[in-house]
Amino acid sequence: MAMVQPVRAADRLSASEVDDVLALAAAASAADGVYPLSEDAVLRLHGAGSHLLSYAGDRLAGYAVLADGSGELVVHPRFRRSGHGTALLAAAGSGPLAFWAHGDDPGASAFATRNGFRRARVLWQMRRSLLEPLPDIPFPDGITVRAFRPGSDEQAWLDINARAFAHHPEQGRWTLDDLRARENEPWFDAAGFLLAVASDGSLAGFHWTKVHPASPPDPALGEIYVLGVDPDGHRRGLGAALSVAGLRHLAAAGLTVSNLYVDESNEGAVKLYHGLGFQVHKTDISYQRP
Incomplete structure (x- = not known):
């Protein structure tokens, strides 16, 4: 050799x-x-x-x-x-x-x-079947949902993303270049990038979905790519309602399996996803040297 x-x-x-x-x-x-x-x-x-x-x-x-x-x-x-x-x-x-x-x-x-x-x-990495029924979870009063508008919503999304992931070592530090790089990817679909909008026009939360083509042995996967809620919004149940809205969008597009990534230590998110029927599929490990 x-x-x-x-x-x-x-x-x-x-x-x-x-x-x-x-x-x-x-x-x-x-x-x-x-x-x-x-x-x-x-x-x-x-x-x-x-x-x-x-x-x-x-x-x-x-x-x-x-x-x-x-x-x-x-x-x-x-x-x-x-x-x-x-x-x-x-x-x-x-x-x-x-x-x-x-x-x-x-x-x-x-x-x-x-x-x-x-x-x-x-x-x-957690997964659930999209062939199984999804719960009916209403949005809080005063919230409407619409698709992300490229060229218009970038800064507002970056602001709420930074607040929602202030303590996350990667997601909370996204820049405009990071966002635009993904907007230029072939998989980007604004219709699957759902924004929860408050009555005053501000963003209260978001659910950005992503579709992965089939790669045997995996089928095509509909991912909860990024899900976030403004921590200052105090809107109980918004994260769950956004989760279900995005999963319904993926199911309507013909996807049969959904996946997501979540830190094991994020007890609130893990509880939410377990409650929606997700189970652990794969584990990634960060090894650190002091």
């Missing part, structure tokens, strides 16, 4: 390097049964960022991406246990750092522990 070469750092990837990273991720997904990169990491492949690439000869053997002290790392199944993961961690530098592992894999846990990382955060 080819020797591990020095890790190459890049601020931007070439088109061929992006293809190589996606091919590596696909190989890891086929071997592990879970895709190794988040949506945000895939979006970063096409822009400026902190990219680390580890090679075995002329083959891309490992890849890591870093942003704001957190990252994701994947090694090609063919080149595991050959030093590429360790080399990528070394290239990422010393000090506080967090890496996501998609899927609660014992191998990832052992690798993290061996390199001084501890299990610090648990993210659940």
